Amino acid sequence: MQFVEKAKKKKLLRTVTRVVSFVRVSYGSRGLEFAADEMGYAMSRLEIESDLCDAGKDFSGVGSSSGSQRSSEHLAELDHEISQITKLKSSPHQRFSREVPGRHQLPVSTVRMLAGRESNFSGRGRFSAADCCHILSRYLPVKGPWLVDQMNSRAYVSQFSTDGSLFIAGFQGSHIRIYNVEKGWKVQKDIHAKSLRWTVTDTSLSPDQRNLVYASMSPIVHIVDVGSGTTQSHANVTVYHDGLDFSSDEDGGYSFGIFSVKFSTNGRELVAGSSDDSIYVYDLEANRVSLRTIAHTSDVNTVCFADESGNLILSGSDDNLCKVWDRRCFIGRDKPAGVLVGHLEGVTFIDSRGDGRYFISNGKDQTIKLWDIRKMSSSAPSRHEVQRNYEWDYRWMDYPPEARDLKHPSDQSVSTYKGHSVLRTLIRCYFSPAHSTGQKYIYTGSNDSSVYIYDLVSGDKVAVLKHHSSPVRDCNWHPYYPTLISSSWDGDLVKWEFPGSDEAPIMSKKRVRRRHFYY
Secondary structure (H helix, E strand, O other), rough: OHHHHHHHHHHHHHHHHHHHHHHHHHHHHHHHOOOOHHOOOOHHOOOOOOOOOOOOOOOOOOHHHHHHHHHHHHHHHOOOOHHHHHHHHHHHOOHHHOOOOOOOOOOHHHHHHHHHHHHOOOOOOOHHHHHHHHHHHHHOEEEEEEEEEEEEOOEEOOOEEOOOOOOEEOOOOEEEEEEHHHHEEEEEEEEEEEOOOOOOOEEEEEOOOOOEEEEEOOOEEEEEOOOOOOOOEEEEEOEEEEEOOOOHHHHHOOOOOOOEEEOOOOOOOOEEEEOOOEEEEOOOOOEEEEEEOOOOOOOOEEEOOOOOOOOOOEEOOOOOOOEEEEOOOOOOOOOEEEEEEEOOEEEEEEEEEOOOOOOEEEEOOOOOEEEEEHHHEEOOOOOOOOOOOOOOOOOOOOHHHOOOOOOOOOOOOOOEEEEOOOOOOOOOOOEEHHHHHHOEEEEEEOOEEEEEEOOOOOOOEEEEEEEEOOOOOOEHHHHHOOOOEOOOOOEEEEEEEOOOOOOOOOOOOOOOOOOOOOO
């Protein structure tokens, strides 16, 4: 009986592999949803086994009593609206669920959904975007890893382009590499950074994918044309790296560094966070700083736009605060539209959901927090920092055990996620892609050399990916495929994919432990 069950599972994995391979070859990254609508006819002769994927547990295997208890507590505190929005974007049509009486809360098998599509269960004759997300989000990028590249310096940045065709990686040794994902991860551009101080702290690719900006611990952000034909890009030798000066005469010669830089959605502006406690907006057409505001009382580690309009800017700082800035209605100089309190230590990174409402932040208090902008207060409490009776520096000390269970008395966050480690460097976190998962997960690097994936609604750890031997500062999920890239201080750039591929992982030559767990 067990042999038959295993054979059926292998058959399903082969089917899903063929489906995703068909999508990649025939439609490309932009046509994933269209492809999911069109595929399925050839599967009409398959055995329909509803228990194939629904045998008592979901894909991630969550089933422990402690996990269930934590999930119920998490759901009780999670904002009802974000929970419903996530379910609407990633849950199948209710007619698919009704076909399994008494088990409608369990994931619906992929084979059953394909059969239901042919039988027109939903009445639409095709998969909806939510149906596509439900199928694809169940096949997490947890198999591998496959080695993409290996450098002899620390990796600080790893980012996919908006359409997923390019991948950018920034290293401490003055190297920034752009890989062509659709051509076997071939190095399309090898950029040698100019006037680098300490490391490449951040990079950002323009929406038209022609220009890349990179920052370091310097007030000069460099912009380089990556659309040129040459692979090598030596600063001002083979390609001109134009310097964008964020300093001014008012600085009095004080040199500061840029921690974070992002292109606006129209590609006309840059927003940056700096070590002089400020937020800068740079107008690329006018070639000057159009806005500078002293935003925090400590380093501004992270900034981003809240939505496509470019009017709302989010910032996070070592003063433990997240702030919202509305460029349409500045109440006063250096005064934000709102403040969000909850982290006990500095904020290392912010990622917006893109709807102008929700965002997540990684904190040195070893937590990710989910925020709703509408819950912000007009100003921070007079004493927003919690008094502590210990000395601690995240760059070289472990987080004090007595601080792990502390909670801010004025916490305004919607939800909190724990399990990963934010030490040594400004570790980043993200929402999973909207097109393939409905943003139902959040994921983050970690100081313990791992990548953690959490369920947004339940708060459970869905998977932990272990390969690296040093902190994973950044990682990025492909916007359309179940592929995730992790980059680490060990110099490895590795690729994780969904289970089902018959290709054997290509490992690095380093002797490291490689493990991944499902919870």
